[in-house]
Amino acid sequence: MDDQRTDTTIKRILGPAGHEILCDECFDKLDTYVELELRGEAADERVPGMRAHLEGCPACHEEYESLRDLVDRPT
Amino acid sequence: MYVHDVVMAGRPQPDAASCALLQGLRGEGAERDQALAELRDLLLKAARFEVRRRASAMPHLRGGDGEDLAQQSADDALMAILAKLDEFRGESRFTTWAYKFALLEAAVKLRRRAWQGREVPLKAEHWSQMAGRDFGPDLEAESGELMEAIQHAIDQDLTPHQREVLVALTLNGVPIDVLADRLATTRGALYKTLHDARRKLRKALAQQGLPIDTT
Numbered sequence A: 001m002d003d004q005r006t007d008t009t010i011k012r013i014l015g016p017a018g019h020e021i022l023c024d025e026c027f028d029k030l031d032t033y034v035e036l037e038l039r040g041e042a043a044d045e046r047v048p049g050m051r052a053h054l055e056g057c058p059a060c061h062e063e064y065e066s067l068r069d070l071v072d073r074p075t
Numbered sequence B: 001m002y003v004h005d006v007v008m009a010g011r012p013q014p015d016a017a018s019c020a021l022l023q024g025l026r027g028e029g030a031e032r033d034q035a036l037a038e039l040r041d042l043l044l045k046a047a048r049f050e051v052r053r054r055a056s057a058m059p060h061l062r063g064g065d066g067e068d069l070a071q072q073s074a075d076d077a078l079m080a081i082l083a084k085l086d087e088f089r090g091e092s093r094f095t096t097w098a099y100k101f102a103l104l105e106a107a108v109k110l111r112r113r114a115w116q117g118r119e120v121p122l123k124a125e126h127w128s129q130m131a132g133r134d135f136g137p138d139l140e141a142e143s144g145e146l147m148e149a150i151q152h153a154i155d156q157d158l159t160p161h162q163r164e165v166l167v168a169l170t171l172n173g174v175p176i177d178v179l180a181d182r183l184a185t186t187r188g189a190l191y192k193t194l195h196d197a198r199r200k201l202r203k204a205l206a207q208q209g210l211p212i213d214t215t
Helices: A003-014 A023-038 A050-056 A058-072 B016-025 B029-055 B065-087 B094-114 B125-131 B141-157 B160-171 B176-182 B187-207
Strands: B006-008 B011-013
Touching: A003 B141, A003 B160, A003 B187, A023 A050, A023 A058, A023 B094, A023 B187, A050 A058, A050 B187, A058 B029, A058 B094, A058 B176, B016 B029, B016 B065, B016 B094, B029 B065, B029 B094, B065 B094, B094 B176, B141 B160, B141 B187, B160 B176, B160 B187, B176 B187
Parallel strands: none
Antiparallel strands: B006 B011
């Protein structure tokens, strides 16, 4: 196990520091957060704790990326 | 083209397409039927989008499996949306709000499919085995000390349930929805357990004066 892998493992175990919303609130606010972000507005200020949750929860992060990419793609 | 919402009084107003679709869904007869069909098409588009994104990492998703999964996800998302229609607050476009239900349904089904027939490692011994390895001479002493302290805190400070959930999700790579199924609980409840376990670990490490990220 090298240092980089160890650091990744440690981050995965300890998760984000500071305030973090949980999965239900993340789902509730995901559409608002994504649209704020795509408009270049202060998404992290308007939805505090979202960014930390997306760092700590791989499942919610996947769904965030999918929604952002789906909404942002040209029709 | 991405259509920006009109921002009035600090709150985005629903765009015209959202208003029309919502009005149809709250209507009756043919108007509602048409709105339902339109919404179902949108949800299917989102579900297919998610299936396509994940398909390359899922070689066992054969033939029409992906399309079946997308259709089922669209149906389940439609039911969920109709049950929660009154919860739409207009803080985003209605289509964005609706898409997230289809993406969630598809993502959860895909994760479950990927783990179908696989053992879900729940035992904390997996952590002990991993952490008990010789980390090797190249590992910085600081990282080694932190890893040992984390292992000790996992063993000493967490409840058996917290240990099981933390090990399965963060070390054994079990998707949270798969673990929720196995433990007959919800994603939200499991993440709360993980969150509490992480807080306990951080507190234990801080009390020992160990260098942990606090940002």
